[in-house]
Amino acid sequence: xxxxxxxxxxxxxxxxxxxxxxxxxxxxxxxxxxxxxxxxxxxxxxxxxxxxxxxxxxxxxxxxxxxxxxxxxxxxxxxxxxxxxxxxxxxxxxxxxxxxxxxxxxxxxxxxxxxxxxxxxxxxxxxxxxxxxxxxxxxxxxxxxxxxxxxxxxxxxxxxxxxxxxxxxxxxxxxxxxxxxxxxxxxxxxxxxxxxxxxxxxxxxxxxxxxxxxxxxxxxxxxxxxxxxxxxxxxxxxxxxxxxxxxxxxxxxxxxxxxxxxxxxxxxxxxxxxxxxxxxxxxxxxxxxxxxxxxxxxxxxxxxxxxxxxxxxxxxxxxxxxxxxxxxxxxxxxxxxxxxxxxxxxxxxxxxxxxxxxx
Amino acid sequence: xxxxxxxxxxxxxxxxxxxxxxxxxxxxxxxxxxxxxxxxxxxxxxxxxxxxxxxxxxxxxxxxxxxxxxxxxxxxxxxxxxxxxxxxxxxxxxxxxxxxxxxxxxxxxxxxxxxxxxxxxxxxxxxxxxxxxxxxxxxxxxxxxxxxxxxxxxxxxxxxxxxxxxxxxxxxxxxxxxxxxxxxxxxxxxxxxxxxxxxxxxxxxxxxxxxxxxxxxxxxxxxxxxxxxxxxxxxxxxxxxxxxxxxxxxxxxxxxxxxxxxxxxxxxxxxxxxxxxxxxxxxxxxxxxxxxxxxxxxxxxxxxxxxxxxxxxxxxxxxxxxxxxxxxxxxxxxxxxxxxxxxxxxxxxxxxxxxxxxx
Numbered sequence: 001x002x003x004x005x006x007x008x009x010x011x012x013x014x015x016x017x018x019x020x021x022x023x024x025x026x027x028x029x030x031x032x033x034x035x036x037x038x039x040x041x042x043x044x045x046x047x048x049x050x051x052x053x054x055x056x057x058x059x060x061x062x063x064x065x066x067x068x069x070x071x072x073x074x075x076x077x078x079x080x081x082x083x084x085x086x087x088x089x090x091x092x093x094x095x096x097x098x099x100x101x102x103x104x105x106x107x108x109x110x111x112x113x114x115x116x117x118x119x120x121x122x123x124x125x126x127x128x129x130x131x132x133x134x135x136x137x138x139x140x141x142x143x144x145x146x147x148x149x150x151x152x153x154x155x156x157x158x159x160x161x162x163x164x165x166x167x168x169x170x171x172x173x174x175x176x177x178x179x180x181x182x183x184x185x186x187x188x189x190x191x192x193x194x195x196x197x198x199x200x201x202x203x204x205x206x207x208x209x210x211x212x213x214x215x216x217x218x219x220x221x222x223x224x225x226x227x228x229x230x231x232x233x234x235x236x237x238x239x240x241x242x243x244x245x246x247x248x249x250x251x252x253x254x255x256x257x258x259x260x261x262x263x264x265x266x267x268x269x270x271x272x273x274x275x276x277x278x279x280x281x282x283x284x285x286x287x288x289x290x291x292x293x294x295x296x297x298x299x300x301x302x303x304x305x306x307x308x309x310x311x312x313x314x315x316x317x318x319x320x321x322x323x324x325x326x327x328x329x330x331x332x333x334x335x336x337x338x339x340x341x342x343x344x345x346x347x348x349x350x351x352x353x354x355x356x357x358x359x
Numbered sequence: 360x361x362x363x364x365x366x367x368x369x370x371x372x373x374x375x376x377x378x379x380x381x382x383x384x385x386x387x388x389x390x391x392x393x394x395x396x397x398x399x400x401x402x403x404x405x406x407x408x409x410x411x412x413x414x415x416x417x418x419x420x421x422x423x424x425x426x427x428x429x430x431x432x433x434x435x436x437x438x439x440x441x442x443x444x445x446x447x448x449x450x451x452x453x454x455x456x457x458x459x460x461x462x463x464x465x466x467x468x469x470x471x472x473x474x475x476x477x478x479x480x481x482x483x484x485x486x487x488x489x490x491x492x493x494x495x496x497x498x499x500x501x502x503x504x505x506x507x508x509x510x511x512x513x514x515x516x517x518x519x520x521x522x523x524x525x526x527x528x529x530x531x532x533x534x535x536x537x538x539x540x541x542x543x544x545x546x547x548x549x550x551x552x553x554x555x556x557x558x559x560x561x562x563x564x565x566x567x568x569x570x571x572x573x574x575x576x577x578x579x580x581x582x583x584x585x586x587x588x589x590x591x592x593x594x595x596x597x598x599x600x601x602x603x604x605x606x607x608x609x610x611x612x613x614x615x616x617x618x619x620x621x622x623x624x625x626x627x628x629x630x631x632x633x634x635x636x637x638x639x640x641x642x643x644x645x646x647x648x649x650x651x652x653x654x655x656x657x658x659x660x661x662x663x664x665x666x667x668x669x670x671x672x673x674x675x676x677x678x679x680x681x682x683x684x685x686x687x688x689x690x691x692x693x694x695x696x697x698x699x700x701x702x703x704x705x706x707x708x709x710x711x712x713x714x715x716x717x718x
Contacts, residue, residue: 031450032457033438033564037680038653038673079392079710087707091390096700098391104698105691205392205710294397310672313688314397321396328687329672332464339463341455348446351438351564 009280011257015049022054030340031348043333050261055338058331061108063173063320064251068243069118069135070180075218077183079205085179093126102324116243130156132243139240140222150238157250171261173327174248175320176268185271187219187240189297191228192274193304200297233278248272256286263326266293270301290326368639370616374408382407389699390707402692409620414697417690420467422532422679423610427475427602428494429539434577436542438564444538445476452485461683475602489515491602498599499581509597516609530620532686533607534679535627544630546578546599548656550587551633552663559656592637607631615645624682625652629660649685
């Protein structure tokens with residue numbers, strides 16, 4: 001591990017208990033029955049601990065959507081041709097993709113990053129070009145990338161996050177684009193959680209039963225060929241990962257190191273979280289789960305991380321679409337904490353659990 | 360039933376299938392795998408059918424929050440004194456309640472309605488004063504209101520909805536305030552669904568086990584005393600309902616009659632939906648469920664109506680807080696439908712389910 005990565009991991013501190021306590025006390029004095037805002041209350045307290053302030057304000061919101069190609073698409077694991085990765089990156093830049101619409105809806109920006117799109121992408125306004133290589137190797141035949149490339153991918157994610165902090169950032173969401181990347185995410189999920197491949201492999205963009213059986217076979221072969229070490233997250237990433245997955249792991253680590261709540265999207269971001277939490281277990285406290293994807297392995301990811309999703313909308317698009325909705329909820333939670341009147345301010349009577357009333 | 364109510368019920372038409380078909384076709388050509396936006400896709404198609412246009416735009420959003428008092432609070436069913444209803448109405452007007460914060464967050468307005476707050480409220484800017492009476496009678500001893508008052512409450516809701524349509528409205532959410540109203544909602548739920556009172560009665564603002572057993576007993580006594588006829592929704596409302604619940608049923612009926620998507624909040628709004636759907640079964644297609652409340656009976660309400668909530672955040676506040684989050688999701692769904700690029704517009708390749716690729 002390099003010094004930069006090591007330093008970032010070490011910079012991830014436990015949440016600020018004093019800020020959380022202050023937020024919780026304020027919460028209990030707001031004009032509502034205690035706990036009646038449910039998980040929104042817990043979310044506000046968590047964000048107070050992350051931002052190290054009792055009443056955090058989430059003004060600057062960004063979704064970092066990372067794109068890369070996957071050599072394993074040569075094994076026909078997806079319904080879409082690999083050139084769709086590049087085409088969708090151009091769609092992101094043009095503002096016509098789902099993530100662009102949802103980012104506008106929540107008042108956030110989208111950072112589009114080329115982490116390794118096949119064939120390369122010319123420089124253009126709105127694209128952050130940081131390719132590690134033009135797509136991974138076919139991991140059914142050998143490692144997806146070298147260990148050095150795995151580190152580079154993660155460090156690139158850290159650097160991009162830090163650049164966004166300089167531009168102004170209070171909360172970040174993760175997103176992905178990469179034809180074939182559910183195959184990589186399933187392989188990571190099986191390797192890290194130890195669950196059978198068939199249990200954590202889904203239909204991705206919409207393959208049928210026969211194609212699903214084929215995909216499971218490809219992943220089983222990849223794990224047998226590469227034997228990733230579940231105790232070594234960099235090994236797992238190098239053997240069966242993707243450049244966008246490594247980059248997103250870096251965004252998460254960098255975010256936590258900079259006291260940033262990180263809203264994780266669907267299954268691909270979940271796989272990145274498995275890698276990142278393997279490197280830095282404390283990261284988990286900085287993660288905010290958004291939705292439960294229909295992709296089979298996502299539930300296993302959440303169980304492994306001990307997280308419970310906020311939304312269950314049968315989504316499976318990626319790009320950061322779930323994260324955008326999650327950022328909306330996080331902002332709702334912090335605005336409630338910051339803007340609601342207290343019982344005293346509003347002259348509202350409090351609960352009378354002790355008082356015996358006529359029956 | 361009066362002419363106005365009858366006419367409103369008759370004005371609720373089946374959804375516009377042509378608009379839904381057109382919306383679905385557009386949906387399938389947007390730059391994403393088919394169905395990958397899950398329930399947001401279904402939501403956009405439903406709203407197209409409600410609004411009778413293929414690409415609906417939800418610009419004007421409002422939450423109608425209705426307040427009233429309940430005579431049954433004399434039986435000590437709540438943790439809060441009844442004067443909190445009035446105090447919270449003033450908090451709504453002052454902008455300091457949870458619903459105010461969430462309405463600002465989604466860019467919508469809150470309509471605060473006095474449907475029958477005990478002691479009356481003076482006229483003030485921002486308050487719609489339409490009290491049916493200063494609180495219901497204690498329904499553990501007899502009917503909560505007369506049948507005429509039940510009709511008046513519903514018709515008031517219809518009138519208020521129609522007034523908001525004139526001001527400009529594309530989607531409406533329902534909300535409630537009324538100390539003691541989970542007791543009324545549980546009684547309605549038990550009466551309409553036929554489930555045991557103990558199964559559909561919860562802790563409301565936070566009562567303990569002993570108080571819960573007492574509350575169940577009060578509701579059982581009320582149902583034995585009043586014997587509401589489950590086949591006659593007006594009878595159920597009159598016997599064990601509340602003025603805000605009747606008003607919200609009217610908002611729902613009026614909304615559907617005016618081609619308005621109606622986002623229903625938690626358990627109280629759910630009880631109103633049971634009354635309203637009993638009067639007009641077609642209304643169901645116009646309802647958008649928001650969240651699943653922790654209040655015990657809410658699941659039974661959804662099951663009876665055949666609806667599945669979008670959010671599960673352990674909320675139990677009411678006021679329209681869940682509906683506000685639901686309106687955000689509905690707007691997200693329609694914006695995705697309207698603003699995303701098609702495959703053709705963005706020059707993105709489509710799925711190739713037929714093509715045999717190298718393996």
